[in-house]
Each structure stands twice: as structure tokens, then as C-alpha cells.
Amino acid sequence: MTDTVQVVVIGGGQAGLAAGYHLRRQGLDFVILDADPAPGGSWQHMWDSLHLFSPAEHSSLPGRLMPTQPGETYPGAGHVVDYLADYEKRYDLPVQHGTRVEAVRRDGDWLLVEADVGAWRAWAVISATGSWSRPFLPAVPGRSSFTGRQLHTVNYRSPADFAGQRVVVVGGGNSGAQIAADLALNGQVDVTWVTQRPPRFLPDDIDGRALFDVATARRRALDAGRSDTGGVASLGDIVAVPPLRAARDGGLLHPKPMFAQLTADGVRWADGSHAAADAVIWCTGFRPVLSHLAPLNLRGPRGHIATDGTRALGEPRLHLLGYGDWTGPASATLIGVGRTARDGVREIAGLLT
Structure with a gap:
């Protein structure tokens, strides 16, 4: 019918x-x-x-x-x-x-x-x-050889699921930062946060309303043929919501550059250094x-x-x-x-x- x-x-x-x-x-x-x-x-x-x-x-x-x-x-x-x-x-x-x-x-x-x-x-x-x-997972060497748990942002629920574990959080956007902070503030999870480029926090007084105004101003400028203001991307990548500020200011977040490959039991960087991991959370968009x-x-x-x-x-x-x-x-x-x-x-x- x-x-x-x-x-x-x-x-x-x-x-x-x-x-x-x-x-x-x-x-x-x-x-x-x-x-x-x-x-x-x-x-x-x-x-x-x-x-x-x-x-x-x-x-x-x-x-x-x-x-x-x-x-x-x-x-x-x-x-x-x-x-x-x-x-x-x-x-x-x-x-x-x-x-x-x-x-x-x-x-x-x-x-x-x-x-x-x-x-x-x-x-x-x-x-x-x-x-x-439709979560996106990047093609990272060794991803199929990792024997621990791999999940995406869509599968994450709470730090209680990772108590006593070593977790690598991948992603320098809002989801990656917030999940890394959520795990770090819990105190029972060993967190390694890796990002493609150094994290860029927006000023602490910037929230969603200001971001909407910035995005709208950029679109109006482009529609009018004026130069690109850069929009939200010109301010940073991560909104510093209160829990994230607490983890950052408490020295609980130590971002590292993106690793070169996954191994059977963790991740390895280009310089040969290695971090063991029980789980990898892909906050990759x-x-x-x-x-x-x-x-x-x-x-x-x-x-x-x-x-x-x-x-x-x-x-x-x-x-x-x-x-x-x-x-x-x-x-x-x-x-x-x-x-x-x-x-x-x-x-x-x-x-x-």
C-alpha cells in the first residue's frame, strides 16, 4: 500500500x-x-x-x-x-x-x-x-591485530565499564575531549588521550550560543562575497564545558600525538614508544x-x-x-x-x- x-x-x-x-x-x-x-x-x-x-x-x-x-x-x-x-x-x-x-x-x-x-x-x-x-573509523595500521576492545563514541556509556583498565581515547574534538575527561575524573581508569594535532580549547566563556552567532556571521559574510572569517574553527576545536575544565585544570589530561599503529596489546608511536591498552575508544567523527x-x-x-x-x-x-x-x-x-x-x-x- x-x-x-x-x-x-x-x-x-x-x-x-x-x-x-x-x-x-x-x-x-x-x-x-x-x-x-x-x-x-x-x-x-x-x-x-x-x-x-x-x-x-x-x-x-x-x-x-x-x-x-x-x-x-x-x-x-x-x-x-x-x-x-x-x-x-x-x-x-x-x-x-x-x-x-x-x-x-x-x-x-x-x-x-x-x-x-x-x-x-x-x-x-x-x-x-x-x-x-554512521560512525567513522580511520584506517590505522594494525587495527585488526589489536586483541583488546575497540568501540566508537556511539558505544561509550560510562567510566564504570572500564574500571581498572587502560584506555586509549582517540580524537581531538569535543567527543574525544569529553570522554577522556569523563574517564580521567573517575579515578579508576588509566587514560591515554591521543589527538591528530595539539588540542585547541575555546575560551572558557564561549558556549553554544556564541558558536551559533559566529557560524551565522561566517555564512552571512560568505553569502555577501566578503572574506572568510574562519567561523568557529578560528576559535578552537573544543568547548571547555565544566567537567572538561575540571579535568584539564586538575592536570588529569595529557594529550599525546597520534600513534603510528596498533599492536596486539596497545599502541605504538613512530619513535618506537609503546603504551599498553585494554580498550581503544575511537572518537573520530x-x-x-x-x-x-x-x-x-x-x-x-x-x-x-x-x-x-x-x-x-x-x-x-x-x-x-x-x-x-x-x-x-x-x-x-x-x-x-x-x-x-x-x-x-x-x-x-x-x-x-
Whole structure:
């Protein structure tokens, strides 16, 4: 059986919900298809100690301020899950959880969205699948010979899982720094933190709101033909949230350069030095989840789909939302996705009329 709607949104996390809010305001007929069985997007899969970079009032989706979390300046991941679940219910968004989209195809004047439980024809599609389900692991010599445990950011939960162990954390971004700090502050884990280049901490007073403003200013400068301000990357790579500051200022973090290879029982650097390890946690980022769009044949040589704003250049009925700066300034953040969702939905409404 194939249903027909004006718009199909693929993904029910923060980007998909922001799109749903604006689609509702435009009076369009739509459905949101989400692979997760419960609300909350990727936040429901985060590690236990994760907190936002910004206070609740600066971490909200359109139309509904995130309430503060008692006793916390920066809300935890569980609080975000509750907020997203409430947001979905408050605006009566038609989310079908447990529905995994497998392909989007052209079907004459329609786009055909095929999922594991059925199919939908739509005049327009918004893809908002993010990147959490596509972790990236670098090709490091010896990775297959290491006899200890290897896991990615997506698999990390708490230091209790590594008590009494020697753990190598790989990655100089926010995830690597926060997980290294989480383990180091526990006091029962021997942590070695390795990064591709020396870690660059942003000033301690910089949080997510300031980062959003910087990213927006960069995009406006580029759109106006002015010189590149460098954006967030010009400030640093790591937001110094309170637990990270505590580990850093307490002398618990000693970053080392990237090792040359894994051995059976640890890691070895180019100078021959060696560190034993029971586990390696790869905090090495993600790639956008775009395989469901493969039948449209839109991806360029670097894997991205060329866009003008959120609209795919090769298929004007397709919009991509929440994948990062290439689909809107700070669009992979709670506070940043609302603006690009609004603009993309307005463009879709114009197309439909």
C-alpha cells in the first residue's frame, strides 16, 4: 500500500521535529518517518555524563523554550530527550517511529519514499537523518591485530565499564575531549588521550550560543562575497564545558600525538614508544547518513550532495536539513536548525503553490 502526502520528512530527531513545526505552521500535509522506536533522536543514545554546551534557554527548537534542568546550568542528554518527546507531543507532530526508510526514488511528478513498513508518494522530501548511525573509523595500521576492545563514541556509556583498565581515547574534538575527561575524573581508569594535532580549547566563556552567532556571521559574510572569517574553527576545536575544565585544570589530561599503529596489546608511536591498552575508544567523527538517497544519484565525489541552502541542486523537490554547515549555519545544533528548517519549509511551500 502506498500513501500520498505533500511532504515526507525522513528522521524524527531535532532537525525532523523543527521541520515538522514549520510544516504545521504552513498548513501542509506531511508525515515524519523515524527509524528509532522512541522519541529523542540521537540524544537517547548518548553517553551518561554528556551535557549541552549551552544553557537551556539557548538550546531550544522553534516555538518552545527548553525548560531548565534543576541543579544544572547545562542540561544533560536525558533532559534533551524529554524535551524532544514533549515537543513532538505538544505540536501533535505525525511521527511514525520504528519506520526505517530504505530508498527515495523519482516516480514521475512524485518522489517515492520506500520504507520497511510501506511506501509514501510525496511532492517534496526533507531528509533529516543526521550522522549518528554512521560512525567513522580511520584506517590505522594494525587495527585488526589489536586483541583488546575497540568501540566508537556511539558505544561509550560510562567510566564504570572500564574500571581498572587502560584506555586509549582517540580524537581531538569535543567527543574525544569529553570522554577522556569523563574517564580521567573517575579515578579508576588509566587514560591515554591521543589527538591528530595539539588540542585547541575555546575560551572558557564561549558556549553554544556564541558558536551559533559566529557560524551565522561566517555564512552571512560568505553569502555577501566578503572574506572568510574562519567561523568557529578560528576559535578552537573544543568547548571547555565544566567537567572538561575540571579535568584539564586538575592536570588529569595529557594529550599525546597520534600513534603510528596498533599492536596486539596497545599502541605504538613512530619513535618506537609503546603504551599498553585494554580498550581503544575511537572518537573520530561521523559521516552523513545518505544511503537512502542513492537512487537519486546526487552525491558528488566527496560524498556530499550539492545544495543551495537546504535544497538539493540536482533535485529541487529534495531538501537536506541538519547535516552541518553545508546545509545551513550550525544546522546540526538544537538552536541552529530552526532557522534553516523555516527557510527550507518556506521554499517547499512556494514550490507546492
